Amino acid sequence: MRTVLRITGTALVFLLAALALPTALGTPTALGAFDDLYAPRTDSASPPSSPVAHDPAKPTAVVVVGDHGAVVSDTLAPYEILATTGAFNVYTVAPTGHPVPLTGGLDLVPDLSFTELDGLLGTSPDVVVVPALPDVGESTSKPVMDWLARQAAGGSLVLGICNGSRVLAAAGVLDGRPATSHWLRIDAAEDLYPAVDWVRGTRYVDDGDVITTAGILSGIDGTLHVVERLVGPEAAARAADVVGWRHFRPGTPAPMAQAQVEPADAVVAFNTAFRWDRSTAGVLLTDGVGEIELASVYDTYGQSLAVRTVAVSLDAAPVRSRHGLTFMPRAAPTGDLDRLVVPGASASDRRAADRYAELAPVYLHGEPGFPFDGVLRDLAHTTDVATAVWTAKVLEYPIDHLALTGSAWPWTLTLRPFSLAALGVLAALGLMRAVHGGRTGHLLSPPHPHVA
Template identity: 65%
Template sequence: MRVIVVVLAAVALPAALGAPAVIGALALNEPRTDGASHAPAPIEHDPAKPTAVVVVGTNGAVVSDTLAPYEILATTGAFNVYTVASGSRPVPLTGGLDLVPDLTFAELGELLGGSADLVVVPAMPDVGKPTTEPVTDWLETQVNGGTLLLSVCNGAAVVASAGLLDGHRATAHWLRLDGWQDAYPAVDWVRGTRYVDDGSVISTAGILSGIDGTLHAVDRLIGADAAAEAARAIEWPHFDPDGAATLEQARLEPSDAVVAFNTAFGWDRPRIGVQLAEGVGEIELASVFDTYGQSLAVGTVAVGDGPVQSRHGLTFVPRAETGVGLDRLVVPGATGRAVVPGMDPVQYPHRQAGFAYDAVLQDLARTTDVATAQWTAKVLEYPIDGLVLEGPTWPWTETLRPLALGILGAIIALGAFVFLGARRRARKAGQPPAAGPSASSMLTKPTAAK
């Protein structure tokens, strides 16, 4: 029993102090918005072009799932491209970025007089909950009108929750596939590929696999040359014009424990301000918010002095105006410059050539550790075989904290046993002798007559 108590004490103290940190780390990546109304950028519509839309839920969506497909589609110049939502208020994207939708569902219907040609469905934080019903109901009307659906990452579960994947082959993020298979057994879930084309639905694996799926959708709707040119424009190094590239099915490994240490014991995790500036690329923004956010080792928040328009016309709203309470500033974009007061140091990750996520992963390795950057790339489903990551090998401080707390908990438990044992011995030492005849009574007691 004593051994069990000591072991429980060694576990309980790290767990008690780590649990609030886990909640705090996850909260940093939870979508939030102030709900203030802001007007989107003016809408231009060319009826001669097909229309592609990226739908976001009331409670937001994953930032890379939303912005990477948007920029690819807009880069081609061959589509009318919009973000749409059930309402007009800003919607939160993971990592601390708020997006003003271009159109509501009703406004899109008035503009088109029917369904869009392509609807992109990113992962949403409230999949399967009643709050997604406006999206799933709208998706059903779009499909009935002949729309091609493209689900990105766990956006497949949003589509599946509407019953629109029943009988279809589909894929999703490797971390959630087992759960989706249990939740939506009518779907033929596929592993080990970056995307699945099942006719009326294209689904992609995790996060940046959405780039491959979007390029494939461009190929289907516009042509192979347009897809290849879009891949070159965003400097995507893994474009495969011959079809869906296979990928080794990722699984949790012992080295992935790095995320647990960062999440539960990264008590002093830095908070980074991400400056919003006019004309910033959508993928450049996503690379900063999602890379740091998926690591769970760094918090991010959008900063600026008011709404801005991105390279292809999306409207974003900052959550902070100054750098008060933040550790450093990151300025996305190749031509951006720091304008936020009170921020130092300042970093410019996109002033070097290459895919936008490369420099941010390298910075993550340098400022946290290589193991964290490798975990983040694994979650992003971004191959980094040719990317040089330099920095500490492992988050040793975060790893030693639970060990030290466990030892302390065991010492406290052992000390309690020693203290209680000493009290018991002291009580025993101070007790009177057991009841019985005393020596004096035995001397004075008369003896019986013989």
């Protein structure tokens, strides 16, 4: 019995030693990767507010962001689609007017605060778009929850994008209704909000005055459906063509197989916990850049958890996007960056970053196609194909048409936890040798019989 206990104890020591270093290094790396997604600015810079244009003859659509940020594609893709139609007054709104971080540290200056919007309209907006918020369920999101509940009661058509459905569920807007959400989070949503009838395997669910969509880029289909309902199918088809979205199906949502976690998805765990040397890409913001072009960069790199992004501009000055949103960079391009990437077809045409030739700027949208295509190709080339495939899966973006080239798998990254585990075992073995004077065999062998 003593022998069994001794062997079991020794095995346990080695197991703990094997886990110690991967856990000690992997945990802070993973926490840092998630913290970077919505890290707030370290200064209080904010451009002076400017009046927004408003046409009282048009319906008003607003995209809500919280003071702690929002998912970038959930926010910018619906905004661009609605603005592209020319049929709406479109604004971003937040509890306050301070810059808020979208995924990856893209600081958006909201067009209006809730109070300013109420003063402008005097009633609920016609359409309220709700992206996923990083602080849903926390006390900091209460101003958004309360405001959403009032707008829903006031007659707004509410569109929940991706995990924006959880925001709506937390606000009580979805009780007793069918709704959908991101494939990776819908099980948790079902546990947290059992009063909602959660639906899987569809791009969006239309329940009259509330529409919810599946993950991230499914929000494009949901927004086009709003355009279809309020403006008409031809306007929706034109908007889809303008932004390059080939997957819109008028009338009903396109069927979609419900994604599941698979062994190949383990790549995200390696990226999150063991890519402690993540590269930093400066993202050059330029005036006139498309909102979906910006989202394609920040969400692709951000969802991969393999690349850190920092917003830069030519003179570290605010920039205005194609449809008038204001973004605040965090720096000017410097040699501290590992790469400089440039979103926007117009920036590519005019070679906007050529003054930074020493940083070898990469123009991500120099070829025609949906903006996410070029960024996914770049991600596969600079990290690995498995990471790009995982990222497309999280984005819920079909990539059958893309030729992704690069390393098939992050083999060096994969070896890191196993190498750390081996080092831990060797360290434990060395310590045991030192403690027992080199007699490690004594720990595993039965005691010798006593010889008289």
